[in-house]
Structures are given as structure tokens and as C-alpha cells.
Amino acid sequence: xxxxxxxxxxxxxxxxxxxxxxxxxxxxxxxxxxxxxxxxxxxxxxxxxxxxxxxxxxxxxxxxxxxxxxxxxxxxxxxxxxxxxxxxxxxxxxxxxxxxxxxxxxxxxxxxxxxxxxxxxxxxxxxxxxxxxxxxxxxxxxxxxxxxxxxxxxxxxxxxxxxxxxxxxxxxxxxxxxxxxxxxxxxxxxxxxxxxxxxxxxxxxxxxxxxxxxxxxxxxxxxxxxxxxxxxxxxxxxxxxxxxxxxxxxxxxxxxxxxxxxxxxxxxxxxxxxxxxxxxxxxxxxxx
Numbered sequence: 001x002x003x004x005x006x007x008x009x010x011x012x013x014x015x016x017x018x019x020x021x022x023x024x025x026x027x028x029x030x031x032x033x034x035x036x037x038x039x040x041x042x043x044x045x046x047x048x049x050x051x052x053x054x055x056x057x058x059x060x061x062x063x064x065x066x067x068x069x070x071x072x073x074x075x076x077x078x079x080x081x082x083x084x085x086x087x088x089x090x091x092x093x094x095x096x097x098x099x100x101x102x103x104x105x106x107x108x109x110x111x112x113x114x115x116x117x118x119x120x121x122x123x124x125x126x127x128x129x130x131x132x133x134x135x136x137x138x139x140x141x142x143x144x145x146x147x148x149x150x151x152x153x154x155x156x157x158x159x160x161x162x163x164x165x166x167x168x169x170x171x172x173x174x175x176x177x178x179x180x181x182x183x184x185x186x187x188x189x190x191x192x193x194x195x196x197x198x199x200x201x202x203x204x205x206x207x208x209x210x211x212x213x214x215x216x217x218x219x220x221x222x223x224x225x226x227x228x229x230x231x232x233x234x235x236x237x238x239x240x241x242x243x244x245x246x247x248x249x250x251x252x253x254x255x256x257x258x259x260x261x262x263x264x265x266x267x268x269x270x271x272x273x274x275x276x277x278x279x280x281x282x283x284x285x286x287x288x
Contacts (some may be wrong), residue, residue: 003028003045008055011035022051058101058130066091066132067108067115073194074151077109077160085114092118092129102131106225107138107186109148111159116181135186135225137162139173139213144204145192145227167212174216185217186225190233200229203236214240 004027011023013035025032026039041047066088069076076084088105095103105115119132139162140146147161164170174185189205191198198204205213217224226237 001028003042004048005039005041005045006048006055007051008053009051010054012054012056014057019054023055025055056099059099060102060104061095061100062104063106064091064095064103065107066103066105066118067110070194073109073148077148077151081110081112081114081117084108084110085118088114088118089121089127089129092122092132096128096130100130102133104133104135104184106135106184106227107146108136109138109146109160113180120181133183134181135184136177136180136182137173137186138227139164139170139177139185139187141165141188141204141209143197145188145190145195145198145200147198148195151196164209167208170209170212171216174213174220174222178220178222182222184225185213185222186227187213188227189236190227190229192227192229203230203233205236207236210236210240 006025006027008020008023008025011020011025013020023035023037024039026034026042026045067084069087076087079087092103105119108115113136115132115134116136118127118129119134121127122129122132138146142163142165144163147163149161162173164173177185187205187210189203189210191200191202191204193200214224224240226233226240228234228237
């Protein structure tokens with residue numbers, strides 16, 4: 001068994017809101033087995049002296065696009081899948097150098113599965129990099145934020161986008177993501193700022209389409225991430241994250257005159273319900 005002792009000048013352990021003083025960490029193989037003021041010196045243990053540094057758990061970035069170059073989107077999107085995967089590996093390793101040990105990749109514009117291939121290569125030990133949680137593609141309505149075909153004057157259909165315009169097609173796309181090893185499902189339900197022909201203030205999914213997407217992901221045990229912009233898009237996303245009841249229950253309880261406390265009291269209760277929904281969605285988003 002390989003052992004290492006990390007000597008820390010200060011330690012933030014993620015369990016307390018206070019910084020610990022001088023501490024030591026015992027690592028056995030790839031597992032932290034002890035954290036205390038002194039862990040001793042097991043036979044053969046490698047000692048890493050960080051007594052002049054502050055040590056913390058690895059950082060987590062919950063929204064990256066390793067295989068997408070947003071500043072050079074049109075040209076980079078036309079690169080082959082292996083080129084995108086290699087670029088993704090470079091950026092993943094850069095993140096790791098900055099202290100990020102887990103990344104959630106939220107979609108690639110590609111007909112293949114470069115982010116899945118990259119994740120699997122790291123998991124198998126073929127490449128060094130942070131742990132990847134992957135939503136392979138960005139499912140969108142035609143002319144939605146995930147549909148980039150309008151960027152190309154040739155009007156080519158290169159299958160770069162995952163678009164659907166019916167519940168049946170949406171089910172197919174979600175199931176395909178699951179079949180190829182997705183950890184998450186990613187969708188856009190409004191327009192965006194880096195895609196041609198859409199409006200960030202407009203919702204692009206109909207209610208039955210968004211409902212189908214959420215239900216299919218839930219049935220397959222996959223969490224759903226929604227890129228949204230407009231206020232109505234945010235409401236639709238929250239409704240389809242299986243947390244609509246807190247919003248609706250306060251409306252049902254309020255009388256026409258505003259119920260107990262009048263209209264101001266009803267508003268406060270409605271806001272409290274909305275806050276609970278947002279907090280639950282926020283927690284679920286960061287659940288890795």
C-alpha cells in the first residue's frame with residue numbers, strides 16, 4: 001500500500017467554516033484515511049511538506065465546456081471529434097493545475113461523443129486529468145440556443161446540434177444520451193447570446209416538450225440541467241425540475257382578498273415558496 005503524509009501549514013477541510021491550524025493528512029493509496037494534528041510517520045510513507053501553504057479539498061467547477069471554444073465557435077465547431085477531445089484534455093489538465101479536481105462538462109457541439117471519450121480515458125488511467133461529470137450534448141428546439149446551423153452560410157446539415165421538435169424525438173435524444181454514458185442531460189429552453197437566429201428573451205420549448213424531456217431524464221435516473229434566460233424560461237425550468245408544488249400551494253391557499261395578511265402577506269408567502277424551490281434546484285444542480 002502506497003502511503004503519503006501531507007504536512008499543512010493551514011487546512012480548510014470543507015467541514016468547518018474555520019481554517020484549521022497546522023495539520024497533517026495521511027493518504028493511503030488514493031484515499032484520505034486520517035486528518036489530525038499529527039498522523040505519525042508510517043513505514044515507507046512519502047512526506048510532502050506544505051508547512052508554508054494552505055491546503056484545501058479540490059475545487060469543483062459545475063459548468064465548463066472543455067470541447068467548445070466559445071471565442072472561436074464557428075471554426076472550432078467544424079474541427080473533427082478527436083481534435084476537440086484533445087483540446088478538452090488540455091483544458092482539463094489546466095483546470096487541475098489550478099486546483100480543480102472535478103469538472104461538470106455541460107455539452108459539446110459535435111456529432112460524436114468527445115467529452116464522453118475524454119471522461120472515459122481519464123477514468124481508465126489512459127490520461128491524467130480531473131474527474132469529469134458529463135452532459136454529452138445540448139438538446140434544443142430547432143432555432144433554439146443549442147441549434148447552431150444558422151451560423152454557417154452553406155446551410156449544411158452536419159448534425160452538430162441535437163435538435164428536436166416533438167416529444168417523440170426528444171425522448172429519442174435523451175435515451176441516446178443515456179445509451180452513450182451521459183451523467184447528466186443538458187437542454188436549452190430559451191434563446192442565447194452566441195447562437196444565430198434566436199432571442200434570449202423567448203422560450204423555445206413548449207410545455208409538453210419540456211415536460212417530456214424532464215420525465216424521460218427522470219425515468220432514466222439522469223439529473224437535468226437547463227440553460228435558461230428569460231423569466232418565463234426560468235419558471236418553466238423550475239416546474240420541470242419536479243419541484244412545482246411549493247409555488248402552487250401558496251396560490252391555492254390564498255383567498256381572493258390575499259388570504260391571511262392580505263395581498264402583501266400572500267406575496268411574502270409566494271416569495272418564500274419560490275425561494276425554497278430555487279434553493280432545492282440549486283442544491284440539486286451542485287449534487288455530484
